[in-house]
Amino acid sequence: MNYELEHDGNISLLTVKNEKLDSVVAPDLKSQIIILANSTEQEHLILDLSHVEFADSSGLSALLLAHRLYRDSNRHFIICSVPERIDELLKISQLDHVLTITGNPEMAKDFISDASGTP
Secondary structure: OOEEEEEEOOEEEEEEOOOEEOOOOHHHHHHHHHHHHOOOOOOEEEEEOOOOOEEOHHHHHHHHHHHHHHHHOOOOEEEEOOOHHHHHHHHHOOHHHOOEEEOOHHHHHHHHHHHHOOO
């Protein structure tokens, strides 16, 4: 999986650089998510999907894994920069009601800041 990982305070920003989020890429993404979720330094995760043009059930499974890991530890997992095709898939699968989705990384950081009560 091609990705870029940035840290900003207690927030990790993981940008997926693959066009497909499928059964080939999803296992690597899940591994990276588990590593980040088990980190004691980074509390929250923002997943930037701006480069992703296709996702299948394996890709959605990775998103749900992240959601569950972060929710269960009272931290935020936010998806941002979702292309239209992926947004449609999230709506069809009704995951748009489960996952937190913002327009871009800055909006995700603002969401976390507002929810945490930190400036």
